[in-house]
Amino acid sequence: MLERIERLASRFPCGFPSGHGRGNRYDRVENVEWTPGFWVGLLWLAYQITGDEQHRRRADALIPGFAARLDAGGAGTETHDLGFLYTLSCVAAWRLTGSAAARQLAIRAAHALAGRYWASARIVQAWGSLDDPDERGRFIIDSAMNMPLLFFAAEETGRREYRDIAVTHLDQCVRWLVRSTGSTAHTCFVDVETGEQLRVRTHQGLSDESCWARGQAWALYGFALAYRYTGEERFREAARLIASYFVAHLLPDRICAWDVDLRAGDNPERDTSAAAIAASGLFELASVLSADDSDRRRLHDAADAMVDALTEGYVIADPDEHGILRGGICDRPHRRGVNECCLWGDYFYVEALARTQPGWSSFW
Numbered sequence: 001m002l003e004r005i006e007r008l009a010s011r012f013p014c015g016f017p018s019g020h021g022r023g024n025r026y027d028r029v030e031n032v033e034w035t036p037g038f039w040v041g042l043l044w045l046a047y048q049i050t051g052d053e054q055h056r057r058r059a060d061a062l063i064p065g066f067a068a069r070l071d072a073g074g075a076g077t078e079t080h081d082l083g084f085l086y087t088l089s090c091v092a093a094w095r096l097t098g099s100a101a102a103r104q105l106a107i108r109a110a111h112a113l114a115g116r117y118w119a120s121a122r123i124v125q126a127w128g129s130l131d132d133p134d135e136r137g138r139f140i141i142d143s144a145m146n147m148p149l150l151f152f153a154a155e156e157t158g159r160r161e162y163r164d165i166a167v168t169h170l171d172q173c174v175r176w177l178v179r180s181t182g183s184t185a186h187t188c189f190v191d192v193e194t195g196e197q198l199r200v201r202t203h204q205g206l207s208d209e210s211c212w213a214r215g216q217a218w219a220l221y222g223f224a225l226a227y228r229y230t231g232e233e234r235f236r237e238a239a240r241l242i243a244s245y246f247v248a249h250l251l252p253d254r255i256c257a258w259d260v261d262l263r264a265g266d267n268p269e270r271d272t273s274a275a276a277i278a279a280s281g282l283f284e285l286a287s288v289l290s291a292d293d294s295d296r297r298r299l300h301d302a303a304d305a306m307v308d309a310l311t312e313g314y315v316i317a318d319p320d321e322h323g324i325l326r327g328g329i330c331d332r333p334h335r336r337g338v339n340e341c342c343l344w345g346d347y348f349y350v351e352a353l354a355r356t357q358p359g360w361s362s363f364w
Contacts, residue, residue, distance in 0.1 A: 001350050004316070004324045005046045009058055011322060012039070016062070019344075020330040020337030024321035031065040034081035038347040041088030041363065045350050048096055049357055056097065059089075063102055066090060070108050080126045080139075082113045083146025088347070091152055092363040103156065110153030113146065114165050118192040122168045126187065137198070140187040141177045141215040144170060144222025148364045151229040163230075170226050173219070174238050176200070182245030183211035183261070184219045204331050206259040213256045213274035214329075216246050221281025225364050227288055239285050240295060246278055247302045254309035258332045269338060272314045273328035273345025279306040280352040284362075307352050316341065325349050 008017065008026075017026035019035035029036075040062050047055035066089050069076045086109035093102035116125045121137060124146075128135030147166040154163035176188045176197055186202040205212030223239035226232070249260040255275050257268035282303035289296040314327045323341020330337025354360050 001324060001353060002046055002050065005042050005055075005350070007319070008039075008322060009043070009055075014061075017322065017343055019342065020328065021321075021323050021341040024316060024318070024323050024326055024341045026322045026341070026343070031062075031069050032076065034079060034084055035343050036062075036065070037085040037088035038343040041092060041347050042350060044088070044092040044096060044363065045347075045354050048360065049354055059093065060097075060099075063089060063093060063099075063105070066109075067101075067105055070105065070112065077109075077112050078116075078127070078129050080113065080116060080124050080143045080146045082109045083143075083149040084344075085109065087149050087152070088363055091149065095361070095363060106149065107153050107156060110149045110162055113149060114153075114162055117165045117169070118190075121172075121190045121192045121195045123172050123190060124165065124169045125192075137190045137192040138187055139169070139172065139177075139190070140203070141173060141184045141212075142218045144173055144226070145218045147222065148225050148229065151226075166226070167230060167232070170223070170235065174223075174234065178219065178238055178242065182241035182243075184216050184242060185209075186212050186215050204333060206261060206333075210259050210261040211245070211249075213246075213258050213260045213271050214277065216242060216260055217256075217274045217277035217281060220246055220278055221284060224281055224285040224288060228284070236285075236288060239281075240289075243278075243282060243285055243299055244295075247282075247299070250302075250306070253313065254305045255313075255327075258329045269329060269332065270327050271329040271332075272310055272325045273342040273348070275306050275310060276325060276345045276349040276352060279303045279310070280348050280355065282306070283352060283355050303352070307349075310349055 043059040090102040090106035123139040150166040227236035258271040262268035286300040324346035328342035328345040
């Protein structure tokens with residue numbers, strides 16, 4: 001994987017690989033949309049594992065683009081995905097190198113994320129400006145993985161309001177998006193004045209009632225991280241419930257369908273990117289379960305099996321292709337990035353492997 005990252009770095013000496021490939025080849029893009037942090041995160045993983053200063057220089061060279069994004073404001077910051085963007089770029093830089101500038105950028109991003117909080121509804125709006133009538137009051141299950149940026153900022157600044165926003169938002173995710181079965185809905189609209197639930201909708205799943213695989217993986221991992229930051233048992237139990245549903249619905253080859261409610265007989269497309277996220281999340285969840293908890297070994301073994309399945313069946317070997325994992329999906333209903341390399345899938349697969357390295361520590 002380090003060789004693949006090196007090859008990617010030589011192909012993208014500036015800018016970023018696109019979020020998903022076309023024919024497993026990434027396009028070059030600027031710091032736009034929600035995915036650039038995954039490329040910087042891959043570079044930081046490579047630096048963390050090897051100590052090679054070249055990886056550090058490459059990652060450091062991309063940090064000013066994240067400062068420019070905050071300075072510009074507008075559409076580039078009107079998203080809850082500030083968590084993905086600034087955790088894997090700037091929080092990682094602070095944790096690995098002690099960069100005061102990166103730390104300050106991460107705190108600024110957290111402040112912008114907190115600015116998307118609707119106090120009456122107790123949610124962080126997912127997308128768009130707060131006065132956008134089409135997006136007003138929408139929050140989505142992916143947000144569970146964006147809340148660690150707020151927890152980080154609370155710890156670094158002593159400003160408890162960042163932590164409180166994350167906790168209350170996650171509680172609303174459990175209330176409105178996590179079903180009693182352990183499956184998750186994708187998005188929910190609430191009245192931002194009264195906090196009343198208006199409607200549940202999927203944006204990328206099979207249906208409003210089904211369980212989109214990548215959202216399930218974000219939730220699994222995000223609630224495990226929430227427990228690590230807060231020690232609140234309800235978040236660990238939410239992660240356990242979600243993980244159990246995910247593992248029970250894996251296909252016979254140990255990879256998930258793009259919507260986990262699809263079964264093998266439906267001949268569904270897999271989503272290796274969701275499997276990679278879930279594998280690293282399962283390792284995280286297993287690590288916060290007690291040694292005598294029977295789920296600790298069960299979930300750890302499930303993660304091992306998923307990583308093995310990804311390694312044996314989906315690692316890209318063709319030198320003319322760019323990505324690390326084939327078979328990912330960006331947006332199946334809208335036919336975007338189907339059966340392609342996906343930057344987030346590449347990142348989380350390598351992160352899952354990195355967890356086996358002595359001394360590895362999380363960026364989250």
